[in-house]
Every structure is written in C-alpha cells, then in structure tokens.
Amino acid sequence: MSQLLQMIPTWVFFLFFTLLYLGYAQSKTREVSMARLTILPFAMVILSLYSVWTAFGSSLAFGAWIIGAGAALAVxxxxxxxxxxTRHTISGHxxxxxxxxxxxxxxxxxxTKFIVAFMIASHAMLANTPAFPVIxxxxxxxxSGTFxxxxxxxxxxxxxxxxxxIAS
Incomplete structure (x- = not known):
C-alpha cells in the first residue's frame, strides 16, 4: 500500500484536499453571485470531459458521457x-x-478519475474491455451532469x- 501511495503525484493530493475544501464550503449556507454559481459546475464539466478525452478519446466514450449527462439533467x-x-434584490447575489x-x-x-487512471496505468484486464470506457x-x-x-x-x-x- 505504501508503494502505491508513493507512486501518486503530489498534485493529486493537493487536488483532493482542494476539492474536499470546496465541497465542505458548499455544505454551508452562503451568498454567491450568479457568475460564481456557474463557475465550479462548469469547471467540473470541463474536468469530466478532459478525463474522458485523456483516458479514452473515443466517440463511443463521449457518447456515453453525453447520455450520462443528459440522464442526470432529466432526473x-x-x-x-x-x-x-433567495435572491438579494440590490446586489443580485x-x-x-x-x-x-x-x-x-x-x-x-x-x-472515478483516480480509479480509471490507476487501472489504465496498471494494465488491469478490466481496463482493456470494451465496456470499461463506456461505463x-x-x-x-x-x-458532472448532476453537478x-x-x-x-x-x-x-x-x-x-x-x-x-435580504437584510445586508
């Protein structure tokens, strides 16, 4: 297990703790601008698409992503x-x-990104199946569609x- 942890780049831990902090911050009631309301979800969509592109890069994988995002939007x-x-009438926040x-x-x-990258890097047999990129x-x-x-x-x-x- 310690060998596995040593093989993980330092930036992955930084990203993990950054996402943990951002998620924790969203567990609290907060006042945000309309622009800020869309920045993080948009970034998560971009990160998700980037993950599909770098891991698989196939039209089948992108099709599965679109179906998943569409299903999430529908649900x-x-x-x-x-x-x-609530909306603040003066600031618009x-x-x-x-x-x-x-x-x-x-x-x-x-x-999911970590598991996919690990399975591809370790040449796991499951990663070589046709269903893996689709799932x-x-x-x-x-x-990301739900987000x-x-x-x-x-x-x-x-x-x-x-x-x-809302009183300021």
Whole structure:
C-alpha cells in the first residue's frame, strides 16, 4: 500500500484536499453571485470531459458521457434543488442553502478519475474491455451532469423570484 501511495503525484493530493475544501464550503449556507454559481459546475464539466478525452478519446466514450449527462439533467429536473434559494434584490447575489451533494459529486468524479487512471496505468484486464470506457464515461457524465443541473436549477429558482429583500 505504501508503494502505491508513493507512486501518486503530489498534485493529486493537493487536488483532493482542494476539492474536499470546496465541497465542505458548499455544505454551508452562503451568498454567491450568479457568475460564481456557474463557475465550479462548469469547471467540473470541463474536468469530466478532459478525463474522458485523456483516458479514452473515443466517440463511443463521449457518447456515453453525453447520455450520462443528459440522464442526470432529466432526473435532476424533477428534484427541488432551488428550494430555500433567495435572491438579494440590490446586489443580485443568491443565498444558497448548504448541501453535502456537491462534495459527494466532486469526490465521485475525483475517485472515478483516480480509479480509471490507476487501472489504465496498471494494465488491469478490466481496463482493456470494451465496456470499461463506456461505463467510466457514463459515470463521469452522470456526476458532472448532476453537478451542473443542480447549479442550473438553483440559478433558475433565483432568477424566477420577483425580488426577495435580504437584510445586508
């Protein structure tokens, strides 16, 4: 086990703890701008697509990613991500209730990427099966699609309010 840990680049640990911090921060109710509400989900989508491209690079893998992201958007349209969201009328900022879901999604993307990279680097037999890139890419699509959908529906809830005054 210690040999495995020694083979992991230092930046991976930095990324892990950064994502852990960002996820923890989102577990608390916070006030954010509409732009900031979309930055992290957009970054997670880009990271997810980059993972599919660097690991597999096939149109089949990208197709699986698109199906996973589409499924996540469809399922999340039925959930009430915008519940408890309020908008500050003066600044336009949005007060978002805390949730542990972003942490779970960030860690899911990170762990999936780590497992995929490890299996490819170790030449695991499973990594050479035709289903491996499809399943992994689908997972990347579902996780990042859910992350993005949550942000999309929170933003929609905030924009649809007629103006909630929050004391500064």
């Amino acid at each position: 999340n349209s039925k959930l009430q991500h915008g519940r408890g969201v 949005v007060v978002v209730p805390g949730s542990w879901l972003p942490l779970g999604l960030m860690m899911s993307i990170f762990v 992994a890419s689908f997972c990347f699509g579902v996780f 993005f959908a949550r942000s999309l529906y929170i933003g929609h809830a905030a924009r649809s309010q007629t103006g909630t005054l």
